[in-house]
Amino acid sequence: MAPAQLLQFPARGTFRGYPNDAGRGKSDTQSMRPRERDDRLRRIVAEHLDLVARVLRNAGVSESQLDDEVQRTLMTVARRLDDVREGAEKSFLVQTALRVAAHARRTVARRREVNADEVGADGLLVVEHAQGGHLSRSPEALTDQKRMREKLDAVLEAMEDDLREIFVLYEFEEMSMIEIAGVLGIPQGTVASRLRRARATFRERVADMGLVAPSKAPKLVGS
Amino acid sequence: MTEPKRLIDTTEDPNELALLQAGRGAFATAELRANVLSQLGLAPSASSANIVRFPARTRRIALAALVVSTLAAAVPLAYYSLAHKAAIPTATDARESKPVPVVTEARPVSVEESKTPEATPVIAKREAVEPRRVAATAVSNKPVASDYLALELKALDSVRKKMHSGDPKGALTALDAYQRDFSKPHLALEAEVLRIFALDQSGQKDVAKRRAQSFIAKYPKGVLSTRVRRYLAQ
Numbered sequence: 001m002a003p004a005q006l007l008q009f010p011a012r013g014t015f016r017g018y019p020n021d022a023g024r025g026k027s028d029t030q031s032m033r034p035r036e037r038d039d040r041l042r043r044i045v046a047e048h049l050d051l052v053a054r055v056l057r058n059a060g061v062s063e064s065q066l067d068d069e070v071q072r073t074l075m076t077v078a079r080r081l082d083d084v085r086e087g088a089e090k091s092f093l094v095q096t097a098l099r100v101a102a103h104a105r106r107t108v109a110r111r112r113e114v115n116a117d118e119v120g121a122d123g124l125l126v127v128e129h130a131q132g133g134h135l136s137r138s139p140e141a142l143t144d145q146k147r148m149r150e151k152l153d154a155v156l157e158a159m160e161d162d163l164r165e166i167f168v169l170y171e172f173e174e175m176s177m178i179e180i181a182g183v184l185g186i187p188q189g190t191v192a193s194r195l196r197r198a199r200a201t202f203r204e205r206v207a208d209m210g211l212v213a214p215s216k217a218p219k220l221v222g223s
Numbered sequence: 224m225t226e227p228k229r230l231i232d233t234t235e236d237p238n239e240l241a242l243l244q245a246g247r248g249a250f251a252t253a254e255l256r257a258n259v260l261s262q263l264g265l266a267p268s269a270s271s272a273n274i275v276r277f278p279a280r281t282r283r284i285a286l287a288a289l290v291v292s293t294l295a296a297a298v299p300l301a302y303y304s305l306a307h308k309a310a311i312p313t314a315t316d317a318r319e320s321k322p323v324p325v326v327t328e329a330r331p332v333s334v335e336e337s338k339t340p341e342a343t344p345v346i347a348k349r350e351a352v353e354p355r356r357v358a359a360t361a362v363s364n365k366p367v368a369s370d371y372l373a374l375e376l377k378a379l380d381s382v383r384k385k386m387h388s389g390d391p392k393g394a395l396t397a398l399d400a401y402q403r404d405f406s407k408p409h410l411a412l413e414a415e416v417l418r419i420f421a422l423d424q425s426g427q428k429d430v431a432k433r434r435a436q437s438f439i440a441k442y443p444k445g446v447l448s449t450r451v452r453r454y455l456a457q
Binding site: 038041042045049050052053054058059066067069071074075078144145148149151152155156168170171172174175177194199202203206209 | 226227229230231237238239241242243245246248250251255256258259260262263264278325352
């Protein structure tokens with residue numbers, strides 16, 4: 001896509017749809033009756049709630065904050081529903097979720113007191129210690145799924161934000177590069193190059209963690 | 224532009240695969256779904272935000288089928304209650320002078336029961352022809368197979384009585400005995416709801432709340448779930 005076609009990130013209160021969409025993203029139901037509006041919102045929740053939760057979680061929202069941020073995302077979408085074109089709900093939800101997640105991460109980063117013992121030499125948060133780690137649970141007490149989730153959090157945390165967003169949308173949500181380019185307002189070529197870098201980072205971090213296969217006890221991380 | 228295949232489809236590293244799978248897990252619980260709908264001012268239908276709206280005709284057919292199946296289950300149970308009169312050892316608190324309620328199906332709906340504020344098993348009561356003595360939960364005897372359902376019902380009645388008389392710890396003990404005595408209970412869900420309320424009344428509110436949330440997550444629909452949700456909302 002030529003640089004001239006690069007769209008800026010949509011301003012608050014508007015959503016322009018995909019980059020090659022000539023029209024503004026005004027909803028065809030601009031004067032929706034309340035019942036139609038409710039039905040549309042209900043459909044959005046039924047079809048996309050898992051997507052919103054997953055994107056938020058993988059974009060860096062913690063387990064404890066997830067419910068609140070999901071609700072915040074859906075409330076934002078509800079307020080701007082008239083600006084969302086019919087059929088473009090998914091993209092708008094993803095866009096909003098990423099913005100909400102970025103804000104949540106910044107808020108947590110400002111509040112977090114980093115314990116020096118927890119940070120490894122490469123800046124990665126140490127996921128577990130051999131005994132009584134910062135998770136305050138022994139590795140044996142965690143199921144494989146939870147353990148993998150926490151390790152995934154650490155790997156994604158190590159990615160730059162712009163790489164992480166693309167990695168999450170491509171690898172977990174299986175969005176196409178065209179869709180991702182539309183959601184983030186960037187050229188497809190940029191999506192492709194960031195995805196390559198994100199994958200390289202992912203593989204490096206997984207190798208660095210020295211993980212063992214699932215159902216076996218993990219090794220000490222960060223040493 | 225040709226798009227690369229997803230990493231999850233191409234990686235041969237089990238660790239990468241495990242992490243990628245972890246990132247694809249669904250996160251929205253039924254409770255979250257209901258909360259979101261509530262925040263948006265969209266009243267959840269009936270007892271769950273996930274419930275599907277069926278046409279009125281379908282609902283009437285389903286209701287008629289429920290009534291027929293309830294009556295069909297009641298006939299053999301009534302036969303058993305008349306035909307089997309084997310004496311079973313009883314403990315003091317098991318003696319009954321009033322008719323024994325007979326359950327008509329594993330999880331029937333009773334409008335009367337659902338309106339009462341106290342936690343009671345949701346059963347459809349029918350008057351028995353004559354009062355019967357049944358095994359008490361305080362005595363850990365394995366129940367006779369033919370009286371299994373009636374004995375379960377009796378056991379949970381005992382639990383309910385203890386709770387009504389202000390003895391939630393006694394109710395919990397009785398529930399433990401129920402769990403020991405009935406390895407494959409028909410009324411497991413009713414027992415779990417009773418346990419939640421007993422835990423709450425005995426002061427173990429955190430445990431009760433956790434069990435209630437777990438119950439809702441496993442069984443989002445149904446009358447029992449409605450009662451548990453009402454408890455959580457208080």
